Amino acid sequence: MFSFSAIIPCYHDEAKLADLLNQLQSLPHRPLEAVVVDGADDKACREVCEQYGARWLAGEPCRGRQLLAGAALAQGDVLWFLHADNRLPPDPVTAMDLAIKRGAVGGYFRFRFDTPRAWPALLLEPAIALRCRFGVPYGDQGLFMTRQAYAGAGGHSPWPLFEEVSLVRGLRRLGRFLPLREPLFVDPRRWHRDGWWRRTWVNRNLALAFARGVAPDQLAVRYRSTTT
Template structure:
């Protein structure tokens, strides 16, 4: 049974327990401050005992899964009991209490939304320029999962949920949800970990991501692109 106005948070995880523990701790603090009934769902592709222990410690439902992010997100959503679904990556950095803004957006009639792209742990001219460019792109294109997508649960289900694929699983979903009503951008709240850009190079990583997106749009299978995405070569 859905609880209207409350939020189910769905977190896919795969060998990212250190970041996950920080995220769950922050989410519980937000819920306590808001006196909110917040449901936490972690879908663990590694099926690790360490992840299970962390979930038990933070009052989160632990759901074992196979390593495919789209399938993880769909499985997590199937366990949700609240009327708002909020999907977060395990390494997301929460920079403020996001719950009131999410609820206000949905209560105002939005079908869903996302957070403006911000790096959480980098402040250089490259990161600042990339933030501006990515935010321009997402207003006309697709915001991805690292931007904390959230949806009205009924609309999410009506629109077919995430694709059961390991990459670009949110693309068709976001397109369909936008057809249902306003899909809003929230200015503050979720920070993206910059470690992959710092490791691979700011512009090299961004160019690679764009080339993968172009390949997806021209019909290259997501499973093939996921293997390239995961490779550091």
């Protein structure tokens, strides 16, 4: 089996991070390591990492730069990027390992909202799956790839939003970037907080603005103003 490095950016989300690190430790096939890049340089985050045996690294409060820093530190054959509030399927490492052994350069998990769910999730999940087939899966879907493919595709962009877009496009140029059947569960708290349709509308407008060439730093300011 390939060795896997789980790379997790975090920013003041220690409770969710602790739950994710506990899940990683409980898997039937565990990653070689978990690397947490803390954008808040927070003592509480460092203590959580020490408790669960994860590597802790202080970073800038910018997700793209956090992911780049984590990838530079990671030692595994395969880099697996997670969000701190993801919930894992029963055996994700085996699923990723099989995809790589079948010749894929990498892939991503199926998007599924975690509990508590609401009826809009039943419409949004297939729409997101369709978007991923023809567009770009985002970082909350557990993107994974070989170390060589990550370097060959240019790594993450050093941006606060849409940092994975150029990476995924580069990976698809290198080879097969596979969707897995296994779901990765995404915390719906922000959809509940902002409203399911409002949150979706904001996200799509940001994506369209990015496609038109608006700078990610400007979009991050817009994102914070519309979701707080």
